[in-house]
Amino acid sequence: MHKSLLQHIEKIVTLESSEIDILESCLSTFTIKKKELILHEGQVCNTLYFILKGCIRQYIINSKGVEQTLQFGIENWWITDYLSYHSQIPSHFYIQAVEKSEVIGLEQEMLESILVQIPKLERYFRVVTQKSYGAAQMRIKFLFTMSAEERYHHFNNLHPEFVQRVPQYMLASYLDFSAEFMSKIRAGKI
Amino acid sequence: MHKSLLQHIEKIVTLESSEIDILESCLSTFTIKKKELILHEGQVCNTLYFILKGCIRQYIINSKGVEQTLQFGIENWWITDYLSYHSQIPSHFYIQAVEKSEVIGLEQEMLESILVQIPKLERYFRVVTQKSYGAAQMRIKFLFTMSAEERYHHFNNLHPEFVQRVPQYMLASYLDFSAEFMSKIRAGKI
Numbered sequence: 001m002h003k004s005l006l007q008h009i010e011k012i013v014t015l016e017s018s019e020i021d022i023l024e025s026c027l028s029t030f031t032i033k034k035k036e037l038i039l040h041e042g043q044v045c046n047t048l049y050f051i052l053k054g055c056i057r058q059y060i061i062n063s064k065g066v067e068q069t070l071q072f073g074i075e076n077w078w079i080t081d082y083l084s085y086h087s088q089i090p091s092h093f094y095i096q097a098v099e100k101s102e103v104i105g106l107e108q109e110m111l112e113s114i115l116v117q118i119p120k121l122e123r124y125f126r127v128v129t130q131k132s133y134g135a136a137q138m139r140i141k142f143l144f145t146m147s148a149e150e151r152y153h154h155f156n157n158l159h160p161e162f163v164q165r166v167p168q169y170m171l172a173s174y175l176d177f178s179a180e181f182m183s184k185i186r187a188g189k190i
Numbered sequence: 191m192h193k194s195l196l197q198h199i200e201k202i203v204t205l206e207s208s209e210i211d212i213l214e215s216c217l218s219t220f221t222i223k224k225k226e227l228i229l230h231e232g233q234v235c236n237t238l239y240f241i242l243k244g245c246i247r248q249y250i251i252n253s254k255g256v257e258q259t260l261q262f263g264i265e266n267w268w269i270t271d272y273l274s275y276h277s278q279i280p281s282h283f284y285i286q287a288v289e290k291s292e293v294i295g296l297e298q299e300m301l302e303s304i305l306v307q308i309p310k311l312e313r314y315f316r317v318v319t320q321k322s323y324g325a326a327q328m329r330i331k332f333l334f335t336m337s338a339e340e341r342y343h344h345f346n347n348l349h350p351e352f353v354q355r356v357p358q359y360m361l362a363s364y365l366d367f368s369a370e371f372m373s374k375i376r377a378g379k380i
Contacts, residue, residue, distance in 0.1 A: 058327075063335050070330055083324030086317070092331055115313070122312035123305070126319060127276070133323040134273030137248075140260055140330065141282055144366075145253050176334075 002027050005050050005104055008076050012124045019118045026114050027104050032056075032097040038105075039095035045084035047105045051077050054101025057170060059094050069174040071136075072098070072166065078128060098166055148177040152185050192217050195240050195294060198266050202314045209308045216304050217294050222246075222287040228295075229285035235274035237295045241267050244291025247360060249284050259364040261326075262288070262356065268318060288356055338367040342375050 002024060009015065015023070029052060032038055039045050041061070049056065051073050058071040058079060070093070073079035084091035085108065106114070115121055142151055152175060156163050163171065172182040184190045192214060199205065205213070219242065222228055229235050231251070239246065241263050248261040248269060260283070263269035274281035275298065296304070305311055332341055342365055346353050353361065362372040374380045 060331050060335060063337070068334050070327065070334075081324065081327065082320045083328055086321050086324060092328060119309060119312075122309075122316050126312050126316035129316060129319045129323055130272045131276050133319055133326065134271065134276060136323065136326050136330075137260065137271065138273055138282060140326075141250050143333075144258050144260075145250060147253070 002029070002052075002104060004052055004076060008050075009121070009124050012127050013120045015118070015120075019120075022117050023114065023121075026110055027106075029102055029104055032101045032103060034097055034100045037094055037096045038103075039081060039091055039093065041092060041094055042090045043084075044088055045081040045091045045093075045095075046088075047107050048078055048080045048085065048111060049073075049095070050104040050106070051075055051079065052102040052104060054103070055098040055166060056101055056103070057096055057098050057166075057174075059096065059170075059173075060092065061094075067094075067170075067173060068176075069170045072162070072170075072174065074162070074165075078132070082129075098170065143176055148175065148181055149185060149190055151175045151177070152182070192219070192242075192294060194242055194266060198240075199311070199314050202317050203310045205308070205310075209310075212307050213304065213311075216300055217296075219292055219294055222291045222293060224287055224290045227284055227286045228293075229271065229281055229283065231282060231284055232280045233274075234278055235271040235281045235283075235285075236278075237297050238268055238270045238275065238301060239263075239285070240294040240296070241265055241269065242292040242294060244293070245288040245356060246291055246293070247286055247288050247356075247364075249286065249360075249363075250282065251284075257284075257360075257363060258366075259360045262352070262360075262364065264352070264355075268322070272319075288360065333366055338365065338371055339375060339380055341365045341367070342372070 006020060038049065053075060056073045056079050057069050058081070059067050059069045062068040071079065079095060081091045081093050081095070083089070142154065146154060155175060168182045169179045172179045196210060228239065243265060246263045246269050247259050248271070249257050249259045252258040261269065269285060271281045271283050271285070273279070332344065336344060345365060358372045359369045362369045
């Protein structure tokens with residue numbers, strides 16, 4: 001059930017079978033319905049989510065009252081609001097399932113208990129977070145340096161299957177252009 | 191010499207005196223001249239920097255050929271290009287001293303050696319990175335939701351001393367508006 005998480009961990013640290021047993025006994029999987037919110041703005045985010053199957057997004061409501069997707073997560077990604085999670089302050093974000101999704105949810109208390117029992121997982125979470133942070137730094141660069149058209153083609157080249165998978169308006173807001181621009185570029189009119 | 195790093199670490203994990211000795215023996219401090227580049231675009235970034243004194247920025251050259259500051263780091267901050275650092279691929283960023291700065295530089299090999307000797311530091315780096323990533327998520331939100339004027343006042347309220355400390359054109363690019371807008375807003379004309 002948690003095989004893909006174990007495989008993901010073992011790319012970074014090697015677990016003993018006793019450690020796998022501990023981990024297995026602590027993890028629980030649940031299903032999130034399509035469009036279901038697992039975090040509302042204003043709530044304290046107490047959970048780290050690992051996506052086993054499906055697609056999750058983090059979004060905000062921008063100054064025009066429009067949803068703006070800041071991040072997508074698919075299989076083998078962790079997603080949360082780290083600031084709210086660490087500081088236990090109300091979140092500024094929404095987290096929602098784009099598709100029906102299966103996730104592992106790690107509440108803060110459970111994560112602490114797991115890390116006490118299996119300290120080498122600190123390394124796993126450090127490396128995963130540093131890589132995600134590095135990817136976020138690149139995303140900011142692309143927003144500042146590429147034209148809307150370049151951002152679309154860059155993203156489409158990197159993740160062709162993903163462009164088909166999510167609603168156009170979500171992807172348009174993630175790439176910071178309008179849904180109208182997205183329709184035109186997909187129709188080859190740009 | 192490394193007192194502020196030790197204090198920063200001990201907010202998150204407690205070190206034995208033998209561990210402090212190991213750490214002290216591994217760390218080296220160096221000075222970076224004002225405007226000196228410690229990372230060029232195209233170089234592999236092999237070092238994590240902890241700022242003891244001074245101010246460092248990470249920037250890019252945007253599509254108009256203009257420097258755009260993506261991140262500032264001051265005392266007690268870590269700064270690096272995590273994607274280049276982990277994947278050993280050429281960096282997309284520049285890292286430069288805004289002021290004459292004193293830093294601790296941790297090359298990847300040295301960090302690995304320290305983490306093998308003091309595994310509890312994995313926790314320190316995990317928490318530091320998760321918090322920095324959380325702050326970066328908030329920064330993206332502010333870029334999308336606040337007007338230029340709101341971004342300036344928000345930043346000025348949070349970090350009044352910092353607004354005086356860095357050149358206006360750098361801060362303007364960090365807040366994603368023009369140096370002309372910055373002059374007007376500081377002169378109270380907006």
